[in-house]
Each structure stands twice: as structure tokens, then as C-alpha cells.
Amino acid sequence: MFTGIISGVGRIVDTAALGSDASHGQRLTIEAPAGYLDDVALGDSIALNGACMTVTSFDAAASRFTIAISAESLSKTAGLDRPGPVNLEKALRANDRLGGHLVSGHVDGIGTVASFEPVGESWELRLAAPPALARFLAYKGSITVNGVSLTVNRVVDHPEHCEFSINLIPHTMENTTLGTLRAGSRVNLEIDLIARYVERMLGGSLPRH
Numbered sequence: 723m724f725t726g727i728i729s730g731v732g733r734i735v736d737t738a739a740l741g742s743d744a745s746h747g748q749r750l751t752i753e754a755p756a757g758y759l760d761d762v763a764l765g766d767s768i769a770l771n772g773a774c775m776t777v778t779s780f781d782a783a784a785s786r787f788t789i790a791i792s793a794e795s796l797s798k799t800a801g802l803d804r805p806g807p808v809n810l811e812k813a814l815r816a817n818d819r820l821g822g823h824l825v826s827g828h829v830d831g832i833g834t835v836a837s838f839e840p841v842g843e844s845w846e847l848r849l850a851a852p853p854a855l856a857r858f859l860a861y862k863g864s865i866t867v868n869g870v871s872l873t874v875n876r877v878v879d880h881p882e883h884c885e886f887s888i889n890l891i892p893h894t895m896e897n898t899t900l901g902t903l904r905a906g907s908r909v910n911l912e913i914d915l916i917a918r919y920v921e922r923m924l925g926g927s928l929p930r931h
Contacts, residue, residue: 723814724769726822726864726871728898730755730810732770737804740790747792749778750802754785754810762787767813767827771899772869772910773799774813774827799829800908801868807899809869822871823864824915831855833867835907836885845890846875847903851911856884858913858921866912870898 736751752770759782762768766777768787773795780787796803814820836848849867851859856879859865863874867888876887895901903909 724774724811724825724827724869725814725818725820726772726811726825726866726869728809728811728870730758731807731897731899732758732810733807734770734802734805735786745793747790747794747796748803749788749790751786751788752808752810754787756785758810759785759787762812769811769813769825769827769869770808771799771801772809772825772827772866772912773802773829798832799910800832801910807902809898811869822866825866825869825871825912826915827869828912829910830858830913831911833909833911835903835905835909837905838903841889843892845895845901846887847890847900848885848887849909849911850883850885853881853883855911855913858917859884859886860917863917864914866910868899868909869912870894870900 732752732754734750735753738749740746740749759780762780767774775789777787778790791802831852833849833851836850838847859874859877861877865872865874872888874886875889878885890900
């Protein structure tokens with residue numbers, strides 16, 4: 723489990739194929755902030771841009787670790803198939819503060835940035851989500867975007883997608899990778915965990931990918 727409160731910004735510095743064709747995944751090498759891996763053990767879970775991954779090797783002195791990501795996960799996520807910055811969050815401990823909201827680290831869909839504009843001291847990020855996720859997006863509800871716990875400020879349903887907007891304060895811009903987004907950028911979305919269970923109890927289910 724996670725909270726959507728980013729604990730560091732890392733960078734994918736290398737990708738290596740795990741096989742000879744597209745049915746195989748990749749091994750990613752991630753560079754973390756200095757000291758980030760001091761309390762990490764082999765097999766620990768770390769979310770990369772909101773996707774829960776398992777540490778397969780690490781070098782705390784060099785601040786680098788590796789994960790293996792399957793072809794299936796690569797096809798259902800954004801930003802994990804090439805070098806670049808990533809949001810990092812270690813798995814939640816039982817005695818940790820729940821600063822954001824409960825997050826499982828399972829990407830529910832890919833969103834696309836419709837616009838990203840300054841509004842006063844903050845920024846408004848408008849995103850287009852797949853229609854299947856529309857019923858899980860609510861005014862003042864929670865959602866994670868590339869692993870960051872955020873509050874939905876506006877929702878507009880369209881036939882081909884659901885558009886929602888969120889407000890990013892300067893702290894979020896400075897301490898996550900969201901400030902690098904541009905119109906057309908693809909992002910990982912995870913709906914609220916409680917909404918997922920409510921949907922199931924009411925007899926519905928998330929669409930299978």
C-alpha cells in the first residue's frame with residue numbers, strides 16, 4: 723500500500739530487454755536521491771510513477787536499484803519504457819502517517835494532458851481519462867496522477883472521454899515530476915481505492931484491460 727505522497731524523484735538511467743522479442747519485459751535501473759535506499763531491502767516495493775514494482779537489486783552507496791517490469795505492465799503504464807524522471811514512493815509502513823489517500827500502486831488507466839496552465843501562484847492541470855474511469859471521478863474526490871495523490875476540482879463528461887482538472891501548488895511542482903508535463907503527455911491514473919470496492923459491492927466491476 724501507498725499514500726500518493728512522493729518521497730523522492732528518481733531517474734530511469736538504463737533499460738535492458740529481458741528477452742529477444744516484445745513478449746518479454748525490461749530491466750530498469752533507477753537512480754534515487756542520495757540516502758534514499760538506506761532503509762531498502764531486496765524485494766521491497768517501490769512505486770514508480772504510481773506503479774508498484776519490486777526491488778530486484780540495489781546499491782545503496784551508488785543510490786541505484788533495479789526492477790523487472792513485464793511486457794504486460796509496460797503496455798498498461800506510461801513513462802516506464804525509457805530513461806527519464808520518475809516519482810518514487812516506498813511502501814507504507816503500519817505506523818506511517820496517511821498524508822494522501824490509500825493507494826494500491828495498480829494503474830487503472832492512462833490519461834492524457836489536455837492543458838497545463840498557470841493560475842495565480844498555482845497551475846491547473848486538465849486531463850482526459852478513459853470513459854471507463856468516469857464513474858470513479860468525483861468533485862473533491864481523490865485520484866493519483868503518476869503516483870501523486872491529488873484532489874479533483876472539476877469533472878466534465880464527454881462521449882469519448884472524461885475531462886477532469888486538478889490544482890497543483892508550487893510545492894507539488896517542485897517535489898514531483900508533474901512540472902515536466904505538457905499538453906499531450908500520457909500519465910498513469912489510479913482511482914480511489916474505496917471507490918473500487920464500492921463499485922464491486924454494487925455489482926459492477928472495472929473493465930478488463
